[in-house]
Amino acid sequence: MSGTNFAIVGCGHIAKKHAEAIKNAPGAKLVAVCDTVPSNMTFYIEEYGAKGYESYDELLLDHNIDVVNICTPSGTHAPLTIKAANAKKHVIVEKPIALTVEDASSMIEACEENSVKLSVLHPNRFRPAMIKLKKAMDKGKFGKLSHANATVRWNRNQEYYDQAPWRGTKSLDGGVLMNQAIHNLDLLVWVMGDVEEVYSMAATRLRHIEAEDVSTGLVKFKNGSLGVIEAATTIYPKNYEESLSVFGEKASVKIGGRTANFIEHWEMENVSEQETEKLVNEIKAEPFGKPGHQWIIEDMMEAIKEDRSPIVTGEEGKRALELVVALYHSAETGKPVKINEGR
CATH class of the missing domain: 3.30.360.10 (Dihydrodipicolinate Reductase; domain 2)
Incomplete structure (x- = not known):
């Protein structure tokens, strides 16, 4: 599959694994990053040509983005995922899916209601x-x-x-x-x-x-x-x-x-x-x-193309939680x- 554009939200340590996986996945491209600290985005802007957003709401208005990779602290996963789903973006979220089962269920429900895919990073x-x-x-x-x-x-x-x-x-x-x-x-x-x-x-x-x-x-x-x-x-x-x-x-x-x-x-x-x-x-x-992150990236691309569930679904992530x-x-x-x- 070709032509799937990704955005990374949260440019901390784990974001580099996501960026590398996107780079190595055929047809995938990192087009945007988001972080409240502008300097955290510099590497991705210079290395990958990604567009930087300090505002998550503004990033979600970017129609060029197909998949949002959420790499922020675990306690923030639920609201960010739900916002992305409501913006009709597919979501890959770092582990754990959330910190409460209620939040995980809300994330799964939001993605189902908006007909977008949700995959959890268990590489x-x-x-x-x-x-x-x-x-x-x-x-x-x-x-x-x-x-x-x-x-x-x-x-x-x-x-x-x-x-x-x-x-x-x-x-x-x-x-x-x-x-x-x-x-x-x-x-x-x-x-x-x-x-x-x-x-x-x-x-x-x-x-x-x-x-x-x-x-x-x-x-x-x-x-x-x-x-x-x-x-x-x-x-x-x-x-x-x-x-x-x-x-x-x-x-x-x-x-x-x-x-x-x-x-x-x-x-x-x-x-x-x-x-x-x-x-x-x-x-x-x-x-x-x-690398497991690359498996997840490529699987998401195929899931979108084939209109199927990803291998590690939100429900799978909720089981571990x-x-x-x-x-x-x-x-x-x-x-x-x-x-x-x-x-």
Whole structure:
């Protein structure tokens, strides 16, 4: 597909990934950027020839824009998405889709009412190892599922949180679950299915922030299998591990490494050691593949052309959010929480 014009709203750190993905996606073009701080837009104006807007309302009047990429603090995603939808712009929104399930539902409803597409940035689904795992799950290679383990052991020091006043706040950012671990939790529900009930504990141990810097949780999935969640930004002195492990009656798999890109364990019934070794080496040779942001950009372009839903829809983004909200609710009350009660 050719001729899809994109605008980036919020020119902070993550915006550069969006700009690079748009640049590398055939037929895509970055035509506009928006930020309340003019100097933040300079790079994109000079490097990509994008038009700069200090006013979001003015940007939305630009009829040359097809898709708005929202890269602002998480707490602002809902009003910006709803405005874009009302202006008949398709939307790609950074994770998490929003900070409340109510906001996420409003975003989805606004896009549906205006017949525009909504896609949420969960790029880790497109890692080669994760694609292999998902295909194995969909083919029933695991048999009856036993349990899964989602782990994020990372470091975000105090300097990270001090970069901007919104970082680590409950109203605009959230803690390790909402910010860092939500990608891993998206993978968990993508692979294991819908969650029925959670029980969680959380704490703010080492960072001077409003939200949690460490969280643990237990999960019961609707299919009867169980899950364990561990997430922290308190790991000394740097990122240690992100992993997803899945166990069933016919298979055991762990995708790990610092950012869950490598097959650390892969055993399946009727799969020989030679086949397994070949798969492990294939992933090791190309663990990252095409960047996930580029996958999302190209998928949005195809979704518009084919008039279909994007791969990672607003509803998909809401599933991961519902899990995080339920975990928060459980940690606050000290009680197990049914997933719909977490809303």
